[in-house]
Amino acid sequence: MKTVVITGGTDGMGKALALTYLRRGDQVVIIGTSAAKGQAVLDAAGTFGGGxxxxxxxxxxxxxxxxxxxxxxxxxxxxxxxxxxxxAWFYRAARFVTSEGFEANFALFYLSRYLFGHGLVEQMEASDAPVILDLAGPGGDLAGIRWDDLQFARAYDADAVMRQCGKLSDLLAVGFTRRHPDSRIRYVLLHPGLTATGFTGQYDAASAELVAGMRERGQPVEAALTRILRHLDHPPTAPLSAFMQDNRIDVYGEPFDHEAADRLAYLTTTLLRTANTSGM
Incomplete structure (x- = not known):
């Protein structure tokens, strides 16, 4: 029996994945903000004995x-x-700063991934075949990173923020493998394709219209789930791999630059140490 932890596990692909593992007989931990959505997953699990x-x-x-x-x-x-x-993912059309002083998308989409990945290393190393799957958008140009304004204090652009967070996820994965060079953990970056999920967020009129179109065009959750499970059930042998749908992305090219990953890791530890919260 596996133990599976899913952030953003109360909706969309996370919920579908949680229920799939439960049907297989595994132990699942889901994390989310909504008590109602969490209870809905618990209720669904109870219908087939997974509660x-x-x-x-x-x-x-x-x-x-x-x-x-x-x-x-x-x-x-x-x-x-x-x-x-x-x-875990949440779209914000307007900039929002948390009580700890972080831009909310940066904190949820990037810092949370950083903290969970590094924070559960000991427990994952105890597994026979540990794998981390980051649902983001691997690849892309490093030039899109605002190194001097990672949290978009100037000229906030919600779409640019989300694209940058995906790019930071790439560098986080590189930094993880560099920090844990002897680890057995397989780190997989995956964009399963446009999927008709809940697209949770706070939208303005323009972005709400765009999202409605994305829901109409998106593949069913079941199609994305098939891609996700393919990598979780049979993870690549390399410490780090990345996929855009079914296409493998070269993780040794410029978008996964080691110096940029080291730079981000340094900035992240500095932010966490100096923020209104204890350092890690």
Whole structure:
């Protein structure tokens, strides 16, 4: 029996993945902000006998302190974590700063992934075949990163923020493999394709219209789930791999530059150390 942890596990692809693992007989931990959505997953699990093997942890993962609380809870309860799926995502048309002083998208889409990946290393190393799956958008140009304004304090652009967070996920994965060079953990970056999920967020009129069109064009969740499980069930042998739908992306090229990954890792540890929260 595997232990599977899913951030953003109460909706869309995360929910579908959680229920799939439960049907297989595995233990699943889902994290989300909505008590109602969490309860809906628990209720669905109960219909086929999976209720005893699922735990819902309610948390706002845009807060560093909440990430640390949840990570400590998981580490204390589950000595082994086999699969970690990083799927927390929330679109904000307008800039929002958390109580800890971080831009909310940067905190949720990037910092949460950083904290969970590094924070559960010990539990994942205890697994026979540990894998981290980051649902983002691998590849792209490093030139899109605002190194002097990572949190878009100037000229906020929601779409640019989300694209940059995807790029930061790439560099986070590179930094992870450099920080843990002897790890058995397989880190997989995956964009499963445009999918008709909930697209949770706070939208203005223009972005809401765009999202409505994306829902209409998106593939069913089941199609994305097939791609996701392909990599979780049979992870690549390389420490780091990336895929855009079914196409492998070269993780040794310029978009995965080691110096840029080291730069981001330094900036991240500095931010976490100096922010209104304890350092990691």
């Amino acid at each position: 005893a093997r699922i735990e819902f942890i309610r948390a706002d993962l845009s807060l560093v302190a909440e990430n640390r609380r949840v990570i400590e809870q998981i580490a204390a309860t589950y000595p082994v974590v086999d699969v970690l799926v990083l799927g």
